[in-house]
Amino acid sequence: MLMINLILILLIGGLLAMLSQRYGSHVPRMVALAVVLLDLVYLLLALSGMPELTGLQAPVPGDPQTWLMHYRAEWIPAFGISFEFALDGISLLMVLLTLVLGVVAVSSSWTDVNIKQGFFEANLLWTLAGVLGVFMALDLFLFFLFWEVMLIPMYFLIAIWGHEQRAYAAMKFFIFTQASGLLMLVSVLTLATIHQSNTGIWSFSYFDLLNTQMAAQTAYWLMLGFFVAFVVKLPGFPFHTWLPDAHTQAPTAGSVVLAGVLLKTGAYGLIRFAVPLFPEASMEFAPIALWLGAAGVVYGAVLAFAQTDFKRLVAYSSVSHMGFVLLGVYAWNQLALQGAVMQMVAHGFSTAALFMIAGSLQERLHTRDMCEMGGLWHNMPRMGAVAMFFIVASLGLPGLGNFVAEFLVLLGLFQVDPWLTMIAALGLITGAAYSLLLMQRSFQGEPNISRQLNDFGTREMLTMALMMVALIGLGLYPQPVLDMAQPVLNGLLQFSATVVGGQL
Amino acid sequence: MNLSQMQALMPLLILSLTAVVLMIQASIKRDQATAWVITAIGLVLTIWGAIYARDFSQTVTILLTVDSWGLFFSSLMALAALVTLLLSRESFADEGQRKEEYYLLLVLSLLGALVLIQSSHMVSLLLGMELMGVALYVMIAFPEKGELPVEAAIKYLVLSACASVILLYGFALLYAATGELSYAGLGAKAGAAYAQNPLLILAGTGMVISGIGFKLSLVPFHMWTPDVYQGAPTPVTGYLATVSKGAVFVALTRMYLDGQLYQYPSLINALVVIAIASMLIGNLLALQQNNIKRLLAYSSIAHLGYLLVVLIALTGKGLASDAVTYYLTAYVLTSLAAFAVIARVSGEDATQCQISAYEGLFWRDKVQAICLTVALLSLAGIPLTAGFIGKFYVITVGVQSSLWALLAAVVVGSAIAIYYYLRIIFAMSKVPADAVEHQAYPGRVLALFLTLLVFALGSWPEPFINYATGL
Numbered sequence A: 001m002l003m004i005n006l007i008l009i010l011l012i013g014g015l016l017a018m019l020s021q022r023y024g025s026h027v028p029r030m031v032a033l034a035v036v037l038l039d040l041v042y043l044l045l046a047l048s049g050m051p052e053l054t055g056l057q058a059p060v061p062g063d064p065q066t067w068l069m070h071y072r073a074e075w076i077p078a079f080g081i082s083f084e085f086a087l088d089g090i091s092l093l094m095v096l097l098t099l100v101l102g103v104v105a106v107s108s109s110w111t112d113v114n115i116k117q118g119f120f121e122a123n124l125l126w127t128l129a130g131v132l133g134v135f136m137a138l139d140l141f142l143f144f145l146f147w148e149v150m151l152i153p154m155y156f157l158i159a160i161w162g163h164e165q166r167a168y169a170a171m172k173f174f175i176f177t178q179a180s181g182l183l184m185l186v187s188v189l190t191l192a193t194i195h196q197s198n199t200g201i202w203s204f205s206y207f208d209l210l211n212t213q214m215a216a217q218t219a220y221w222l223m224l225g226f227f228v229a230f231v232v233k234l235p236g237f238p239f240h241t242w243l244p245d246a247h248t249q250a251p252t253a254g255s256v257v258l259a260g261v262l263l264k265t266g267a268y269g270l271i272r273f274a275v276p277l278f279p280e281a282s283m284e285f286a287p288i289a290l291w292l293g294a295a296g297v298v299y300g301a302v303l304a305f306a307q308t309d310f311k312r313l314v315a316y317s318s319v320s321h322m323g324f325v326l327l328g329v330y331a332w333n334q335l336a337l338q339g340a341v342m343q344m345v346a347h348g349f350s351t352a353a354l355f356m357i358a359g360s361l362q363e364r365l366h367t368r369d370m371c372e373m374g375g376l377w378h379n380m381p382r383m384g385a386v387a388m389f390f391i392v393a394s395l396g397l398p399g400l401g402n403f404v405a406e407f408l409v410l411l412g413l414f415q416v417d418p419w420l421t422m423i424a425a426l427g428l429i430t431g432a433a434y435s436l437l438l439m440q441r442s443f444q445g446e447p448n449i450s451r452q453l454n455d456f457g458t459r460e461m462l463t464m465a466l467m468m469v470a471l472i473g474l475g476l477y478p479q480p481v482l483d484m485a486q487p488v489l490n491g492l493l494q495f496s497a498t499v500v501g502g503q504l
Numbered sequence B: 001m002n003l004s005q006m007q008a009l010m011p012l013l014i015l016s017l018t019a020v021v022l023m024i025q026a027s028i029k030r031d032q033a034t035a036w037v038i039t040a041i042g043l044v045l046t047i048w049g050a051i052y053a054r055d056f057s058q059t060v061t062i063l064l065t066v067d068s069w070g071l072f073f074s075s076l077m078a079l080a081a082l083v084t085l086l087l088s089r090e091s092f093a094d095e096g097q098r099k100e101e102y103y104l105l106l107v108l109s110l111l112g113a114l115v116l117i118q119s120s121h122m123v124s125l126l127l128g129m130e131l132m133g134v135a136l137y138v139m140i141a142f143p144e145k146g147e148l149p150v151e152a153a154i155k156y157l158v159l160s161a162c163a164s165v166i167l168l169y170g171f172a173l174l175y176a177a178t179g180e181l182s183y184a185g186l187g188a189k190a191g192a193a194y195a196q197n198p199l200l201i202l203a204g205t206g207m208v209i210s211g212i213g214f215k216l217s218l219v220p221f222h223m224w225t226p227d228v229y230q231g232a233p234t235p236v237t238g239y240l241a242t243v244s245k246g247a248v249f250v251a252l253t254r255m256y257l258d259g260q261l262y263q264y265p266s267l268i269n270a271l272v273v274i275a276i277a278s279m280l281i282g283n284l285l286a287l288q289q290n291n292i293k294r295l296l297a298y299s300s301i302a303h304l305g306y307l308l309v310v311l312i313a314l315t316g317k318g319l320a321s322d323a324v325t326y327y328l329t330a331y332v333l334t335s336l337a338a339f340a341v342i343a344r345v346s347g348e349d350a351t352q353c354q355i356s357a358y359e360g361l362f363w364r365d366k367v368q369a370i371c372l373t374v375a376l377l378s379l380a381g382i383p384l385t386a387g388f389i390g391k392f393y394v395i396t397v398g399v400q401s402s403l404w405a406l407l408a409a410v411v412v413g414s415a416i417a418i419y420y421y422l423r424i425i426f427a428m429s430k431v432p433a434d435a436v437e438h439q440a441y442p443g444r445v446l447a448l449f450l451t452l453l454v455f456a457l458g459s460w461p462e463p464f465i466n467y468a469t470g471l
Helices: A002-023 A027-048 A089-108 A117-136 A140-149 A151-161 A166-199 A216-233 A242-249 A252-277 A279-305 A310-331 A334-365 A381-394 A401-416 A418-442 A458-476 A479-500 B003-008 B010-028 B032-056 B068-091 B100-118 B122-140 B148-178 B183-196 B198-215 B225-231 B234-258 B265-286 B292-313 B319-345 B366-380 B386-400 B404-429 B444-459 B462-470
Strands: A069-076 A081-087 B058-060 B064-066
Touching: A002 A027, A002 A069, A002 A081, A002 A117, A027 A089, A027 A117, A069 B462, A081 A089, A081 A117, A081 A140, A089 A117, A089 A252, A089 A334, A089 A458, A089 A479, A117 A140, A117 A151, A117 A252, A140 A151, A140 A166, A140 A252, A151 A166, A151 A252, A151 B404, A166 A216, A166 A242, A166 B386, A166 B404, A216 A252, A216 A279, A242 A252, A242 A310, A252 A279, A252 A310, A252 A334, A252 A479, A279 A310, A279 A418, A279 A479, A310 A334, A310 A401, A310 A418, A334 A381, A334 A401, A334 A458, A334 A479, A381 A401, A381 A418, A381 A458, A401 A418, A401 A458, B003 B010, B003 B032, B003 B058, B010 B032, B010 B068, B010 B100, B032 B068, B032 B100, B064 B068, B064 B100, B068 B100, B068 B234, B068 B319, B068 B444, B100 B122, B100 B234, B122 B148, B122 B234, B148 B183, B148 B198, B148 B225, B183 B198, B183 B234, B198 B234, B198 B265, B225 B234, B225 B292, B234 B292, B234 B319, B265 B292, B265 B404, B292 B319, B292 B386, B292 B404, B319 B366, B319 B386, B319 B444, B319 B462, B366 B386, B366 B404, B366 B444, B386 B404, B386 B444
Parallel strands: none
Antiparallel strands: A069 A081, B058 B064
């Protein structure tokens, strides 16, 4: 029930936030903050009572009893569809990330939403609810439902509160995800149909559909359906084109949630569904996926270098960073997978912070064009220092979370394909180039003395401090995160090894 | 004809009686309010009659088959007519006093639709289709002012007449080949006749499909659809989209199954081409529309294309026949919800049918905007709405029958469709620059009721799935 409550709190909280508008335009954001915090506290309290958490057992992918939590209730028995939720180390990490970044997102929308605040916070909370559903649903039908439904509030966030080109960006975002989602739907239904013709029972449960016997050719096509849907969301090269538009045009809180959380649903989907459901096909496909990942790392970095729009640059840097996740997943060994999971968490914080800085700049300067910035450190020293921190975090400075993640991915990848590792490592160099360029163009250089700008206030500094602590923690002592993911990854690796008989 | 047969025909009898009462009432005192009430009572009784008749399912003469499947659709269509009736009252409010005929026409047209739904013979098929169609021509042309309704009616009349002629010719050819006019007889003898003279059967079924394809506005027989949708008064457009198309599709399904039309590969191939063309062309042309009624016309072409996928997979009772039931129900309810909002927001004013007229609807009338949004998302097939479960059925059926080309068209078509549905939703969510004036449109309860049905059918489909399986 805990898992359903987590989602329900956000759904009902969204409704409350919308209704609370009548008591003043500043009330919804407080309601929203309270709701997300309540959700977070609720989860933490529930976790503290769980003895399993200390000695996390290795969940066997096919056996729900070994997972941290499992809940199942009938929904559409005619097709074997149920409300099936389950939680293991990776989903738990993602859920925590979602809720923490949810707090950040609410905080970042504190002052820059001028119209319909109630509906804004409601959409924000509903998006978070959808994302939580994606991370916890283990019935493929239910998973698809959350996957699609979370698009609608996100669409409204971009379409109503976005910047100049919001119509175009919102539409592109929705069509890309929806069209690729349809491919996944066809795959899900085909998989369930095959399972039904094998066993005579309709089921959409992950635990039933693992190990479904089918022809290699079929498995390959089905795997591609999942892969495309997840890689569009990730986003991986060459399906990334929606991302710069959506991220640039979205309001700050929207960008924070998009970059921090929504992209991770794609990575999560790859680890949870695409590979375990079709281990053999994935093994066959891995070289292509790895090349796409490496291409994304380099291509995203090169494009980021060419941007003059602050948010667009950060958006392209996401393409580059998420390329590492793709590499980590398809290298499919302990180190690389750990790196991928680490990258999901670290990138969530660093990019969310950068988008928040971009939003603050836009709110103060009314532009995102870096040609009109320069010397901002002089006007806003606190923001400058904070920006410096997150920019070096994003370029992978040792001691911060992103470095650990990228290093682990490269280390794992080296065992699989040294040449590709060299190409991917280029991403670290280009990453440094565009990140420092971002810093120089906006915060360093000739200051405009006449400019009167408000520096970061307490609320912003507190939010930033939260993410700084997280990144330093991840960088200096990553062990807790690794420990949480390790048993799950071990289980997955063992599972795929028994099916395929070796590494991917 | 014995008593039990009369009981089986209860919905038809009630409707006929309603028509007679309406005519008598008109001859005593012409009063539109009374006529409206009589029609409403007649329609409610028809729904009851369709439920009552379930216990007497049987073949009534060679012409009609009364079964629970047909009776379910009879009550659904009667419900759709009832919604049309509720919408019509407002829409024709400023049309002067002479509008009782409209209610009579509505009842007669529904009578035709119910005959069509229960037909098991080509004669009853034609009879039902013509009764439904002829009444509909007049309903389309009913508004006294403006040229669009008349243009639409004449366009529909002329083309519809052509389609009927082609249909009749097809029947004649099939009769020449088999000597049978009932579906079952056709199914029994067509196989042997096909072996003897394949051309006659193929030409005959081809012409029948063309004639029916016209009524269903499948590509390439779709040319009339946007103009008629646009020109007809909005409630009538809703009626055309739901009752007319739904009833014809039910009749087609019956003929396809009982006539065993699935055994002719060349016919299937033709259907595949028609389905793919309908999905792609319907969705592509919808992209360019700025008038919401024209847009829904093209979207309906695509939706009938999706339904055709299920028909192609149909060989008997099973998942595919459940899929027809579910999809058609979902489509009828969703369309009704959409037209219930459009009839209120656009009214009969042609300029108000532009998508631009819907800008900021969310801030003017939340309820209507939410209803239209849910309806559009259901048409687009987004989860939690009835349309999604419909799409779920279509894809599952397609997968089971390995219809990969058709599935590819479903995916591409749906991806295109998202764009034009979102355009309307985007327009509605636009925040107006100046102060918002709240503008409550009437008819919220009806729209809300239909929307709730669409939502319930999509988020808790189990009861209806079981019900449909039991039909």
